Amino acid sequence: MIRLLLVLLLLVWHGTATAKSLEDLLQSGELEINSWIKPNASIVVGQELELTVEIATQRWFSGGTRLKLPEAPGLIVLRRDQFANNLNRTKNGVSWVAQRWTIQLYAQREGEFNVPGIELELAVNDASAGIIRGTTRSEALSFQALLPPGLSAADRWVAAPKFSVELSTDRDLQALLPGDAFTVDILMQASNFEAMMLPVISLPEPAGLAAYPEPPELENTSNRGNAKAQRRQRITYVVEKPGQYQIEPQQLYWWDTTNSELRTLATPALSVDAGAALTPAEAAALEPASHKTRWRPNWSVLLGLLTTAGLALGIWRGLRWYQQSNTAVWQRGQRALRRGDAATAAHWFYVWLNRSRPQRNWYSLRRSVRGAQSKDKDSDNSVEHLLNAAFSDTSTELPTSLQRDRATAGKWWQRWLPNAVRLRLNPDNSAAEQKASSLP
Numbered sequence: 001m002i003r004l005l006l007v008l009l010l011l012v013w014h015g016t017a018t019a020k021s022l023e024d025l026l027q028s029g030e031l032e033i034n035s036w037i038k039p040n041a042s043i044v045v046g047q048e049l050e051l052t053v054e055i056a057t058q059r060w061f062s063g064g065t066r067l068k069l070p071e072a073p074g075l076i077v078l079r080r081d082q083f084a085n086n087l088n089r090t091k092n093g094v095s096w097v098a099q100r101w102t103i104q105l106y107a108q109r110e111g112e113f114n115v116p117g118i119e120l121e122l123a124v125n126d127a128s129a130g131i132i133r134g135t136t137r138s139e140a141l142s143f144q145a146l147l148p149p150g151l152s153a154a155d156r157w158v159a160a161p162k163f164s165v166e167l168s169t170d171r172d173l174q175a176l177l178p179g180d181a182f183t184v185d186i187l188m189q190a191s192n193f194e195a196m197m198l199p200v201i202s203l204p205e206p207a208g209l210a211a212y213p214e215p216p217e218l219e220n221t222s223n224r225g226n227a228k229a230q231r232r233q234r235i236t237y238v239v240e241k242p243g244q245y246q247i248e249p250q251q252l253y254w255w256d257t258t259n260s261e262l263r264t265l266a267t268p269a270l271s272v273d274a275g276a277a278l279t280p281a282e283a284a285a286l287e288p289a290s291h292k293t294r295w296r297p298n299w300s301v302l303l304g305l306l307t308t309a310g311l312a313l314g315i316w317r318g319l320r321w322y323q324q325s326n327t328a329v330w331q332r333g334q335r336a337l338r339r340g341d342a343a344t345a346a347h348w349f350y351v352w353l354n355r356s357r358p359q360r361n362w363y364s365l366r367r368s369v370r371g372a373q374s375k376d377k378d379s380d381n382s383v384e385h386l387l388n389a390a391f392s393d394t395s396t397e398l399p400t401s402l403q404r405d406r407a408t409a410g411k412w413w414q415r416w417l418p419n420a421v422r423l424r425l426n427p428d429n430s431a432a433e434q435k436a437s438s439l440p
Contacts (some may be wrong), residue, residue: 011089020126022134025057031124032096035138037105037115044255048192049105053118053138054096062131063123070116074104078194080222085222106197107145108139115141148255156199157253162191165201165252167267172377176274177238184247186233186267188352192257195220195229201250201267208241209272213293238274245272246260326352334401342389342398349386 002095025031035053043049055065065084069077082101107113117137124132151157166187173182195218205211217232247270254263286374333348389398 005078008369020132021200022122022124022131022132022136025124025126025132026136030058030126033120033136033138035118035141037143040143041144042260043107043145044159044257045107045110045151046157046197047107047145047255047257048194049143051103051105051115051118051141053101053103053120054098055101055120056096056123057124058096059125059127060097060352061099061123063126063133065101065123066121067101067103067415068119068121069103070118072113072115074107074111075107075110075115076194076197077102078106080104080220080227092140104194106194107143109148110145111145114141115143131414148262151253151255155251157255158190158193158198159257160190161256161258162189163193163254163265165187165267167270169270173270174273176239176272178242178274180274181236181238181312182272184235184237184270186235188231188233190229192227193229195231198229199252201233201252203235203247203250203267205245206245208239208243208274209245210238210240212236212238231414239272239274242274245274246270247272267413276433337386337401339396340398343384345388345398 022031026033033053033055035051038050038052053067067079069079071077079102079149081102085103087098087100089096089098103118105113105115117140119135121135122133168185168187170183170185176182184203186201186203188201190198198218200216203211212235212386214234214236217230219230219232221228221230249266249269252265252267254265255261256263319401327351329348333352336342336345336348382402385397385399386402
């Protein structure tokens, strides 16, 4: 029992002796936390500063790092990048891994600022103690913000390396009438800045013009460390009364942080010509001219439409002519033969005979098919089989096709001859004739 107690005490003492915290790693030099502000001199109120916190260890990080942003009166603290930059370095022959976090600071007043240390929640791997988790802080920093003499009288300005203002309108501002509307678009852009800090431009509202501003559009972008802020404002004006209006330019102050000098930018002046409204007599006098202008024909478009209509009509007439041609009628009879419909086939063959009329008084289908005047008994039998199947009750085998005699084919000029009499195919078989004549 005594030996067991001694072993337990030894284990507890060993565990206590080897337990480490983040502070132990900092004191032993196995963990380093450094921070600095850039730039650190000639800082202007409203200028962007970068507070960098670098955390380095001889081993590696075993979990995510969390930062709690500090608070200070008169200071805007933002974090544009939500992730750290990871890097490796060698110090005294020992390899270190590091995380570098960047925080943006914007002083809103002149004077000295004390930035509290940033609270850090870390998880670091140690060679002897394993994973060590805990919370620590970076060192506190301070800086001095100045207000150049040229900015002391200004109520708004932008302190950035680049700044631009553009103004445009959606229509010409001349010859407007009461009730007309136009929109003014103001676009501001600045580098290394925040969109919410760009100044608001309030254009004047002359009497007779009603202004309707839209909510501003703010946008922040960052590409490989190059940040850009953009603010777009749109104001719609409606002419209420006729007259001549002037929207005065607006002046903006820009502190160029690259050259450390003050510059001024201004929006261009806008002249609005809203003449008197037309009287009813003037409007009536201008109506015929505007009517002619409105309905002036476009000859090229009209010619194209007429050409397209002519082509469509020609194609339609061609298709219709072919459907009514003797060749199309003969093909309908051939298709009826292939279907085994003797009555329909005989109907179309006699229609073809009535139209083509190889001879003036020739109404014989037998004499119009190849072999009728020769000794081709197969053709004669084919016609006989067709006629028997169509107009008698005799059971017979239908031919699959018939061929015209080219020597007796109708001439083109015969189309203008008077129509032949309608043939009664078989007076004794009125049912078959009625069925055939009712087909299209």
